[in-house]
Amino acid sequence: MNRAADNIRILAASMVEKAKSGHPGGAMGGADFINVLYSEFLQYDPQNPKWVGRDRFFLDPGHMAPMLYSQLALIEKFTIDELKQLRQWGSPTPGHPEVDIMRGIENTSGPLGQGHVFAVGAAIAAKFLAARTGNPTFDKETIYTYISDGGIQEEISQGAGRIAGHLGLNNLIMFYDSNDIQLSTKTKDVISEDTAMKYRAWGWNVIEINGNDCEQIRNALTAAKAEEKRPTLIIGKCIMGKGARKEDNSSYECNCKTHGAPLGGDAYKNTMINLGANPEDPFVIFDDVKEIYAKRAEELKNIVSARYEEEKAWAAANPEKAAMQNEWFSNTVPKVDWTAIQQKANDATRNASATVLSALAQQVPNMICASADLSNSDKTDGFLKKTHAFVNGDFSGAFFQAGVAELTMACCCIGIALHGGVIAACGTFFVFSDYMKPAVRMAALMQLPVKFIWTHDAFRVGEDGPTHEPVEQEAQIRLMEKLKNHHGKNSMLVLRPADAEETTACWKLAMENTDTPSALILSRQNINMLPCIFRRIPVQHFR
Ligand SMILES: Cc1ncc(C[n+]2csc(CCOP(=O)(O)OP(=O)(O)O)c2C)c(N)n1
Ligand SMILES: [Mg+2]
Numbered sequence: 001m002n003r004a005a006d007n008i009r010i011l012a013a014s015m016v017e018k019a020k021s022g023h024p025g026g027a028m029g030g031a032d033f034i035n036v037l038y039s040e041f042l043q044y045d046p047q048n049p050k051w052v053g054r055d056r057f058f059l060d061p062g063h064m065a066p067m068l069y070s071q072l073a074l075i076e077k078f079t080i081d082e083l084k085q086l087r088q089w090g091s092p093t094p095g096h097p098e099v100d101i102m103r104g105i106e107n108t109s110g111p112l113g114q115g116h117v118f119a120v121g122a123a124i125a126a127k128f129l130a131a132r133t134g135n136p137t138f139d140k141e142t143i144y145t146y147i148s149d150g151g152i153q154e155e156i157s158q159g160a161g162r163i164a165g166h167l168g169l170n171n172l173i174m175f176y177d178s179n180d181i182q183l184s185t186k187t188k189d190v191i192s193e194d195t196a197m198k199y200r201a202w203g204w205n206v207i208e209i210n211g212n213d214c215e216q217i218r219n220a221l222t223a224a225k226a227e228e229k230r231p232t233l234i235i236g237k238c239i240m241g242k243g244a245r246k247e248d249n250s251s252y253e254c255n256c257k258t259h260g261a262p263l264g265g266d267a268y269k270n271t272m273i274n275l276g277a278n279p280e281d282p283f284v285i286f287d288d289v290k291e292i293y294a295k296r297a298e299e300l301k302n303i304v305s306a307r308y309e310e311e312k313a314w315a316a317a318n319p320e321k322a323a324m325q326n327e328w329f330s331n332t333v334p335k336v337d338w339t340a341i342q343q344k345a346n347d348a349t350r351n352a353s354a355t356v357l358s359a360l361a362q363q364v365p366n367m368i369c370a371s372a373d374l375s376n377s378d379k380t381d382g383f384l385k386k387t388h389a390f391v392n393g394d395f396s397g398a399f400f401q402a403g404v405a406e407l408t409m410a411c412c413c414i415g416i417a418l419h420g421g422v423i424a425a426c427g428t429f430f431v432f433s434d435y436m437k438p439a440v441r442m443a444a445l446m447q448l449p450v451k452f453i454w455t456h457d458a459f460r461v462g463e464d465g466p467t468h469e470p471v472e473q474e475a476q477i478r479l480m481e482k483l484k485n486h487h488g489k490n491s492m493l494v495l496r497p498a499d500a501e502e503t504t505a506c507w508k509l510a511m512e513n514t515d516t517p518s519a520l521i522l523s524r525q526n527i528n529m530l531p532c533i534f535r536r537i538p539v540q541h542f543r
Helices: 002-019 025-041 062-074 114-133 136-140 149-153 156-167 195-201 214-226 265-275 287-317 319-329 349-363 406-419 430-435 437-446 459-464 473-482 500-512
Strands: 056-059 143-148 172-178 205-210 232-237 367-371 399-401 423-429 451-455 493-495 518-521
Touching: 002 025, 002 062, 002 265, 002 287, 025 062, 025 143, 025 172, 025 214, 025 287, 056 062, 056 114, 056 406, 114 136, 114 143, 114 156, 114 172, 114 319, 114 367, 114 406, 114 437, 136 287, 143 149, 149 156, 149 172, 156 195, 156 406, 172 214, 195 205, 195 232, 205 214, 214 232, 287 319, 349 367, 349 451, 349 500, 367 406, 406 423, 406 430, 406 437, 423 430, 430 437, 430 451, 430 473, 437 473, 473 493, 473 518, 493 500, 500 518
Parallel strands: 056 143, 143 172, 172 232, 205 232, 367 399, 367 423, 423 451, 451 518, 493 518
Antiparallel strands: none
16 A cells, blocks of 8 residues: 555656656655545546546645646556646646546646635535435535645635535545645644644544554544544645655655655655655556556446446436436536516516526526525525525525635535536625635636626615725626637626616526536616617527
């Protein structure tokens, strides 16, 4: 087992060395955990990466890409040649991982803090799908995530910790690579909280281990999987740059310098020798390591086929639900009777949105709507009134009360979308889109069809004063809209309906947009209907 972890360390350090830039230290420290996870716990189908019931692994610190790519090379998702192209233009191994399910990368990561909140969203999606479909596979799914000191310090971890604990997401297991080192300082220079106690206070099951000890990692993961009520945090004390040596062959462990630079020259050579590699030919997967993963591939065949059998039995007993589930996961546009939606003349567009949301709640069974404690103001309550909110132990509703945490809410919605099978929407005041932009940007990069509902769109918010008046927000979001994504399309679709009828049409466009995020910018105040000669044209003709 240690050989496999050393193999990951060797590959990760060599990738960075070859690229002449990157982050070896964290990757080398986290290798033991990721190796135990992939060789003994993570349940996935090597032949079918998009299997809906697979366990998912969400990386938070994207700078630890070399660890993930090396691990994925051990399961044959990347070739050695691809590892050699780390951080090169156009390569499949960019400096920070970009979502690619076929290669086993569940999320784009880079901005610290967001990745583990995507995992919270995915865990919510799994609970929701289990409740909606009754398919036992969703109850068996485990969402793993890996966080580092940076993510723990990011404010968003407060929202994620609160929500996962509050909702009792026992299908979520988070490993904290606690290596006492961050980019520019030792952690003790900036943090003195009791992190374990913090997560316990949020209702998590917290296990503290030596993060480089296979046996302890294994036991912690086993206990975490057995946990029935709470999310689990495994705090692993890890050694930054484990196995690294300096040019004089003294220890290069626990050193800030290995965070973001190649080990370099003789330090690199000494490290390779120390880890059992040939410095002249380091890009090798050892035979005994191949054996470990070949054995796991065999085990996975049995695990997966048993799961498929179970899914088949469920589908045979529930053919309608099974057909529905297939549609949900194929990203088809949901069927909605748009013509039946009756708007009130001269209504505020947020109210018109509520009318649409009410229809969506009834007609789109795989939709989750969220609000950051403004549902009665942003009018997502149109949706809420037709369902009920998630509570600990009961995910039969479809409304997610996120509390006052706009960025967390947005990231959870992204995680829901990443999980697949579920459409996510979330609302707040437009002015607070400022708190969400980092996530909107990630949704755009990942081309996820999350719907952002932003109300109180103008200076006419009035009596609340300048703090609540969105003045420059639309210019910002329009700028993001027009940036082209990887497919040459606008990064997002931003819609600002001019009256109640247009609100229905805009919601239709948003629901039909399955490959970028959409935003609806809506008014608080009533708006006169446009004097439109086309008013009688049915809404399905709007394009
Ligand atoms: C939101 C955000 N802020 C800052 C950075 C830049 N950055 C990358 S890694 C890092 C700190 C890393 O510390 P840690 O997470 O403990 O990783 P380690 O050094 O242990 O590998 C920082 C500040 C970032 N990627 N994202
Ligand atoms: Mg660290």
